[in-house]
Amino acid sequence: MAGAGCTSDGGGSSAGRAEPGRAGAPGVGDTLFPSLGNGGYDVAHYDLTLAYTPETNHLKGTAVITARATQDLTRFNLDFTGLKVRGTAVDGAAARFARRKDELTVTPVRTLRKGRTFKATVEYDGTPRMIEDADGAVEGWIETDDGSTALGEPTGSMAWFPGNHHPSDKAAYDITVSVPKDEDGDPYDVVANGELKKEEDTGDRVVRHWRGKEPMASYLASVVVGYFDIHKGWTSDDLPVYVAVDPDEDEPAGSDDVQDLVPEITDWASERFGPYPFSSVGAVVDHLPDLEYALETQTKPYFDSAPEDTLLVHELAHQWFGNSVTPRQWKDMWLNEGFATYAEWLWQEDHGGPTAQETFDSxxxxxxxxxKHIWDFPPGDPPRSRQVSDPPVYGRGAMTLHKVREEVGDEVFFDILRKWTKKYRHKNADTQDFISLCEHMSGADLSDVFKTWLFDKEKPSDP
Structure with a gap:
């Protein structure tokens, strides 16, 4: 999508004879979200430098996007909404830009040749938007009682930084955020993906630099600003753990502390699904009860309140299923939600709860x-009119996995899961990739299983 540092090919004037090439597409043709993403380039890295003031909800940002041109590129698009663009540049040379709805079009001085790595810079500021989905859920940049949180599934990330906002284009991230101190001289906390690389007190502000070196889909990028109790630790495999808990949030009765459950669940999931795919793990527990959902933001899933253990299992399982192995298109979301839901069933089965078969039956x-509503549509073929987070992709997705397990046996089934997370680690995959892997490793024809539970519209008459 955006590119590494290269010397500019020319000066700041765009006058003269047009060079051969073509414009990048304003969308990648996703069947559910046709306008998301952009063609003509592939992003390797986002370097986001943000200055945020909670009292006024004002955000000032500079995005440096390192990308490789996949065609001779005369201009390219970035998904971006709401904020005011102050200027753009490509490889240090000022570039023309235009806005139309959620598309920012950047025209460099000269055509970017196929295979060339380039850096696109966008400077912007303003009040970032909170986006309301068709089902009433909110995403984007959301104000909280003591700061804000940025959540991106499926389109919210474009509200706070420009980019190629489609899951098929994953990239590494550096996110540096400057925040002021409050009236008592205390700094706000800033939590983002990856590991905290640097923290600097400049007098009236504090700057924190977070780095996520493994590839990440943009909808999983997050910045959370507020006051938190920070808990650090390690898993049994010496993986660093970073948990931020809003001090106003009480743990649910009968539940272990989140900071204890995160390493426990990570160790359990590593045994079930294969090695943990990132350099750190953690969680953010905020105090935003009106949000009414959690999100699998990479390395530190976000919770609007203190979660029960099964919800924590669900979002941590996404680090394997959805975050590391990411769908090529949004229509394959059952590969995220069905797998994470089935991880809940497995956790309960392994920890004195109902068996997976008993949960399937219920x-x-x-x-x-x-x-409720799990039979509304087939999870393997969702209609455009429905949300990617509707019940069938969760419940029927998990039921499909259970029927595969029943068909091939436990040993082969769990070998399939571990092979899946290894073969497509940090990559994109689709439903057919999973079906092919299941049939290859089991030696069985599973077409009837997937047809009945994943693709048929009607509820099967016989479980």
Whole structure:
């Protein structure tokens, strides 16, 4: 998408004879979100430098996007909404730009040749938007009682930085955020993806630099500003753990502290699904009860309040299923949500709760509290009119996995899961990739299983 540092090919004037090439596409043709993403380039790295003032909800940013041109590129698009663009440049030379709805079009001085790595810089500021989805859920830049949180699934990341906001283009991130001290002289905390590389007190502000070196889809990028109790530790495999908990948030009765559960669940999931795919793990527990959802933001899933253990399992399982192995298109979201839901079933099975078969039965019979609407559409072929987070991709997705497990046996099934997370580690994959892997490793024809549970519109008459 954006590129590494190269010397500019020319000066700041765009006058003269047009060079051969073509414009990058304003979308990648996703069947559910056709306008998301952009063609013509592939992003390797985002360097985001942000200055945020919670009292006024004002954000000032500079995004340096390192990308490689995948065609001779006369201009390219970035997904971006709301904020005022103050200037753009490509490889240090001022570039023309235009805005139309959620598209920012950048025209460099000269055509970017296919295979060339370049750096696009965008400077912007203003009040970032909170986006409301069709189902009433909110995303984007969300104000909290003591700061803000940036959440991106499926389109919210474009509200706070320009980019190629489609899961098929993953990149590494550096996120540096400057925040003021409050009236008592205390600094706000800033938590983002990856590891905290540097913290600097400049007098009236504090600057924190977070780095996520493994590839990440932009909807998983996050910045959270507020006051938090910070807990640090390690898993049994010496993986660093960073948990931020809002001091106003009480732990639920009967639940272990989140900071204890995160390493425990990570160790358990590593045994089930293969090695943890990132350089650190953690969680952010905020105090935003009206949000009513959690999100698997990479390395530190976000919770609007203190989670029960199964919700923590769900979002941490996403680090393997969705974050490391990421769908090529949004229509394959069952590969995220079905797998994370089934991880809940497995956790309960391994920790004195109902077996996965008992949970499957409760979904099929409509007794489970989350079984409502799971037959509304086939999770393997969701219609454009529905949300990517609708019940079928969770419940029926997990039921599909259970039927595969039943068909191939436990040993082969868990070998399949570990092979899946290894083969597509930090990559993109789709439903057919998973079906092919299941059939290859089991030696069985599983077409009837996937047709019945993943693609058929009607509820099967016989479980």
């Amino acid at each position: 979904f099929y019979e409509g007794r489970h509290r989350e079984s």
